[in-house]
Amino acid sequence: MAERPIWEQIGTSFIQLYYQQFDTNREQLGALYTDASCLSWEGQQFQGKASIMEKLMRLPFQKIQHSITSQDHQPAPDNCILSMVVGQLKVDDDPVMGFHQLFVLKNINDKWICSNDIFRLALYNFA
Template sequence: TNPFWEQVGISFVQHYYHQFDNDRSLLGALYLDSSCLSWEGEQCRGKVAIVEKLLKLPFRKIAHSITAQDHQPTPDGCILSVVVGQLKADEDQIIGFHQTFILKSIDESWVCTNDIFRLALYNFG
C-alpha cells in the first residue's frame, strides 16, 4: 500500500481537478485566508482573492487530465505534491501544465497553503 502522503496527495488532486472542472467557484473551501497562489507568475493571497482570480480566467469550460503526480512528506508534517498534465479550455488546443501544491492538515481535513501553476509553454524558449 502507498504511504499516507501519497494517499492524501492522490485524493486531494482528484478532488481538486474534479471541482475545478465542474464548478471552480467552490474551490475556496480548499484554501486558507493565508494561502498563496502563483498563476502564470501572477501572485495573490487568501481564499477570497484566489477564487476571484480563478473565476476571472478567460474560459467557461475546462477539462484537466493528469499524466503524472509526485508526493512527498515535508519536515513540518505537510505534503508536497506536483502534478503534470494537460488541459483543454473551451475550444482551444490541448496544452500541457504543471501545478505544485503544499497540503496542510487543519482540523482533520487537508487544505492547500501554497499553489503554483504554470502552463508548459514556458519550457520552450
C-alpha cells in the same frame, strides 16, 4: 501488495478532488484554501482565499478539462504534503496545452487544505 504511503494516498485524493471541482464547479475550490494560502498563477501572486478565488473565478473560459499525466507526492516539513502534477488541459475549443502545478497540503483542524499553489502552462522556447 505494499500499501501506498499515507502522504501519497492523501495527495492523490486531494488532486482528484481539486481537478474534479475545477472542471465542474470551480467555486467549490474556495473550501480548499485559507486566508494564509498563496497562489502563483503564471507568475502572478495572490494571497488569501478571497483573492485566490477571485482570480480562479475570473479565468476567461467557458469550460476546461484537466487530465493528469503524472503526480508525485512527498512528506514535507511541518507535517505537510507536497504534490507535483504534470498534465494537459483543454480550454473551450483551444488546442490541448501542457501544464504543471504544485501544491503544499497542510492539515488544519483535521482537514487538508492547500497552503501553497503554483501553476504554470508548459511553455518552452525550444531554439
